Amino acid sequence: MKKQESPLYVNLDYEGHVKRLAQNENPYGPSPLAKEAIAQNINKISLYPDVVLTELKEKLAAKHHVSPQEIIVSNGSGAIINSLIKFMMGNTENIVVPEISFVAYKLCAAIYERECRIVPMKNYSIDLHQIAQSCDEKTRLVFLANPNNPTGTIFTHAEIVEFLNQIPPDTIVVLDEAYREYVNHPDFPDSIQLFKNHVNVIILHSFSKIYGLAGLRIGYGIGQKSIIESLEKKRLPFAVGSIANIAALASLDDKEHIRESASLNAGSRDFLFNELSRLGYQVIPSQGNFIFISFPSTAERDQMHDTLMENKMVVRKMEAFGDNRALRISLGSKEANGQLVDCLKK
Numbered sequence: 001m002k003k004q005e006s007p008l009y010v011n012l013d014y015e016g017h018v019k020r021l022a023q024n025e026n027p028y029g030p031s032p033l034a035k036e037a038i039a040q041n042i043n044k045i046s047l048y049p050d051v052v053l054t055e056l057k058e059k060l061a062a063k064h065h066v067s068p069q070e071i072i073v074s075n076g077s078g079a080i081i082n083s084l085i086k087f088m089m090g091n092t093e094n095i096v097v098p099e100i101s102f103v104a105y106k107l108c109a110a111i112y113e114r115e116c117r118i119v120p121m122k123n124y125s126i127d128l129h130q131i132a133q134s135c136d137e138k139t140r141l142v143f144l145a146n147p148n149n150p151t152g153t154i155f156t157h158a159e160i161v162e163f164l165n166q167i168p169p170d171t172i173v174v175l176d177e178a179y180r181e182y183v184n185h186p187d188f189p190d191s192i193q194l195f196k197n198h199v200n201v202i203i204l205h206s207f208s209k210i211y212g213l214a215g216l217r218i219g220y221g222i223g224q225k226s227i228i229e230s231l232e233k234k235r236l237p238f239a240v241g242s243i244a245n246i247a248a249l250a251s252l253d254d255k256e257h258i259r260e261s262a263s264l265n266a267g268s269r270d271f272l273f274n275e276l277s278r279l280g281y282q283v284i285p286s287q288g289n290f291i292f293i294s295f296p297s298t299a300e301r302d303q304m305h306d307t308l309m310e311n312k313m314v315v316r317k318m319e320a321f322g323d324n325r326a327l328r329i330s331l332g333s334k335e336a337n338g339q340l341v342d343c344l345k346k
């Protein structure tokens, strides 16, 4: 394989020649406050980080109106997914996941040899009714990404309340909200209220998406004290680096950066949805920072993928996520989105 053909190679191109539309990163970068805090503290990298992360936990607790003991911070929310599957399940227990969803759920289940039940989608949305039907007394964890990566669809507050009322309290329902800041749908769930009303709800948040800190690896979970305590006991002591901690703390002060990124993202989302729909593609309406295109065949999917790659735009095939006829395109800068549409028009 020629070097240019490898997605990994192009993904590592940090010179700006390649448009990175494959990993749902924030094209506008992190908050200026985070960059300033990193610069000011750069000389402290010879010191080990704060192992208990008290300040960050307190700040997050205040933001979400929960207690710091109900929060776990980790090196990316992906690490919490890993820990839940690794530590919270018995050998004979299973997890339940939607068919087209974040790949880490089934990957971790495979790593730890846990049964993973895959539930068909309903029009590219998570079918909560079918998910509930697929759970049994051996189901320990249900993973629900909302918005769902990669389809970008959401379920509403009323829908998830109805679902939670059918699920026994010893089955943990993970509401993975890595993309929640991008949502502008009025009926999106108030997950903190769900957490307060249901002992088995865990919420996951990431600093990798709208906060623009993917390279630093930091994310967090909110759950009942007993669950957080048992996860904390097994967490590696210095998993979260000092710069990640400092950048996260500073980012939380910059609400304007979040508002601005969400607003630019919504503009890009409408632009690409409209343009690509007009070109005849089947685009699923998204609430995330990416769009999902379904093709009639794998060959047609490959054709778009290869055309974009040849023009130095990296997008992601969705095989690993559960669909071999789909592409996910992360929303880029205005320039990148325009370039993508121009390329497809040709």
Ligand SMILES: Cc1ncc(COP(=O)(O)O)c(C=O)c1O
Binding pocket: 023, 024, 075, 076, 077, 078, 079, 102, 145, 149, 176, 178, 205, 206, 207, 208, 214, 217, 218, 219
């Ligand atoms: C739905 C979802 N959850 C969790 C993650 C993990 O994010 P991180 O480990 O960078 O916080 C991702 C990353 O793409 C994601 O799409």
